[in-house]
Amino acid sequence: MSKGVRTRAAILGEALSLMSTDGLSGLTIGLLAERTGLSKSGLFAHFGSKEQLQVAVLQEAQACFTTHVIRPVLDLPRGLPRLEAFAEGWWAWNRSPPFPGGCPIQAASLELDDRPGLLRDEIAGAQRRLRAFIRQGAAMAVTAGHFRPGLDCTLFAFQMVGIAFAQTMTCRLLGEPEGLDFVRRAWRLQVEGALGSAHNQTGEMNHVE
Amino acid sequence: MSKGVRTRAAILGEALSLMSTDGLSGLTIGLLAERTGLSKSGLFAHFGSKEQLQVAVLQEAQACFTTHVIRPVLDLPRGLPRLEAFAEGWWAWNRSPPFPGGCPIQAASLELDDRPGLLRDEIAGAQRRLRAFIRQGAAMAVTAGHFRPGLDCTLFAFQMVGIAFAQTMTCRLLGEPEGLDFVRRAWRLQVEGALGSAHNQTGEMNHVE
């Protein structure tokens, strides 16, 4: 591993921290150079432009998410077990990601949604891949007989994304300690609504007399 | 209405548009002065500091939301009718608010969640009030017998906020035209899960044989 890639990695790590608290627009070359102990121009040479730096940071954020949340659950059996583990891992990531601030991808999603360009394409791709992962996870649960046939897995992914956003708002913006409870209960309701008919007798939602 | 308040209102209107596309951090005094046809210093004098300008813009955004979404539904009967109308109004607001970009409050919620200060307090207050409105709306539906007794109205609000965020991501970032369908179906599932037992026989979720 040559010197170049090593410092580049260090820069990206520091950039992730900075971006998690100050957002993509708060990620400034001067500030980043100061925190990494490099000169502005020395740091700049690694990326060639601000936009390429931003793209690199977004990709680094995705890689970090994959390492911390996605990869660990791939060892688990397909279907509900993997999906449940992923959910728990995701909630943990959202509450306390390996950065001082919140999840950079979530923040960037709302920051960039009205500004077409390379950056929005990058973040949109990330969100599409995440949704596809959830959708496929739900589909596996259907195949395995955990979830009922005919479940709309795309809608399932949509709902799960919503829970994640609501969690960030509750836990980070409002700082409510019981936020994680709501997340788990909302998720439980969603899962119970998707279960096969064999398991559909339990849960808060069923008040059929 | 004196001259001062009139131009101040014009400034805030333009500021809302600018903020909806470029975020709070993209709301710059120079740019705003250019768009309103004022000089930088002339505009600046209206607020005294950048932070006070930002606070004023956040408050203006709340007032706008109240006018467009909250107030119209207060004429409707309490309980489910009002709640349903609010939902439809909110989805419409999220998809196409009266600004060129997306909902500024949603964007600011994720932009500011890690930066304590006046601005975060302002936006956190806005979100708390919104949640309280939803919670009370659900509570009225319980009182009216539309929703089942014992419904957790706080959780209900949490879930609804999640749907709204997921909608913004789907419709604005990903640009999927069918996004509104998912919103409505997710909302329908949530409502059906909250109905009183008299209505609980219908809907996608019930596959009890």
Added chain:
DNA sequence: TTGACAATAGCACGATCGTTCGTTTATTTT
């Protein structure tokens, strides 16, 4: 160990940032 090359520093640039100040122009009140 030296020569080739990658990595970093230093400096300067035009632009824009938020902010202050003194002045001038509009508006309102007397």
Added chain:
DNA sequence: AAAATAAACGAACGATCGTGCTATTGTCAA
């Protein structure tokens, strides 16, 4: 209409922004 006050301007400030250059330093293979 004149006096008093409010509103807007123009110019400048130090700071920082992203981005070019030209050196200088460091790293790695021959």
